[in-house]
Amino acid sequence: MREKxxxxxxxxxxxxxxxxxxxxxxxxxxxxSDRHDIPIAACYRKIHELEEAGFLQCAQVVTTPKGKAMxxxxxxxxxxxxxxxxxxxxxxxxxxxxxxxxxxxxxxNPEPVTPTP
Amino acid sequence: MNPLxxxxxxxxxxxxxxxxxxxxxxxxxxxxSSSYGIPIAACYRKIRTLEEAGLIECVERILTQKGKRKNLYTSRLKTAYIFFENxxxxxxxxxxxGIVKDFGGDWTGSAGSAPPDVTPIxxxxxxxxxxx
Numbered sequence: 001m002r003e004k005x006x007x008x009x010x011x012x013x014x015x016x017x018x019x020x021x022x023x024x025x026x027x028x029x030x031x032x033s034d035r036h037d038i039p040i041a042a043c044y045r046k047i048h049e050l051e052e053a054g055f056l057q058c059a060q061v062v063t064t065p066k067g068k069a070m071x072x073x074x075x076x077x078x079x080x081x082x083x084x085x086x087x088x089x090x091x092x093x094x095x096x097x098x099x100x101x102x103x104x105x106x107x108x109n110p111e112p113v114t115p116t117p
Numbered sequence: 118m119n120p121l122x123x124x125x126x127x128x129x130x131x132x133x134x135x136x137x138x139x140x141x142x143x144x145x146x147x148x149x150s151s152s153y154g155i156p157i158a159a160c161y162r163k164i165r166t167l168e169e170a171g172l173i174e175c176v177e178r179i180l181t182q183k184g185k186r187k188n189l190y191t192s193r194l195k196t197a198y199i200f201f202e203n204x205x206x207x208x209x210x211x212x213x214x215g216i217v218k219d220f221g222g223d224w225t226g227s228a229g230s231a232p233p234d235v236t237p238i239x240x241x242x243x244x245x246x247x248x249x
Contacts, residue, residue, distance in 0.1 A: 013125060020121065023204035077201070082128065084197035087140035089133060109137065113154040 120221030
């Protein structure tokens with residue numbers, strides 16, 4: 001995953017709520033949507049983006065009383081630090097399990113579209 | 118403001134850009150909008166929010182050549198830390214005036230080595246979940 005994508009993924013209202021919601025145990029998309037006031041379609045979309053990026057994983061598939069299969073998602077993130085210092089932003093993640101991103105500081109600085117005078 | 122709101126105030130795409138644009142510089146809403154590609158209405162709205170939170174301030178009102186008033190903003194945020202650990206989110210903002218604002222968690226340690234909060238994790242019940 002590219003650093004630019006990480007910044008776009010995390011500067012998002014829903015992503016942060018989803019990651020906080022799924023840290024302690026697996027939860028279904030419906031449950032996350034209900035508890036955290038996230039529109040269901042947006043919730044599915046964001047969860048898929050977070051899963052592709054490796055921040056979430058499907059921990060369990062359960063069968064509901066109606067016989068439908070339901071995926072439960074859990075955050076893979078153990079720790080995240082975001083720091084703003086000397087006019088720059090950087091982030092660092094620690095995941096459960098090994099990933100190339102583990103413990104690395106990643107600069108997150110949106111560049112101006114046009115240079116300011 | 119809870120830690121999540123504090124964190125989102127900073128990590129919102131437009132807020133982050135405005136904080137960078139106003140860091141050690143006086144700049145107008147119009148200039149921020151065109152330099153960072155923020156729609157002008159959203160830019161004004163976000164500037165208002167950041168101003169209310171005390172993270173930026175209007176330091177000068179100048180008169181343009183066309184005779185219009187233009188506010189120049191500068192960031193008051195010196196450093197910010199947002200830590201997510203053991204499912205707890207906490208945020209610390211340090212303003213240029215020396216004021217420190219903490220949101221959530223335990224900040225008794227130094228910023229880099231604060232002890233992790235030990236919070237019992239509620240395992241919840243799958244049965245409850247399935248009843249919904």
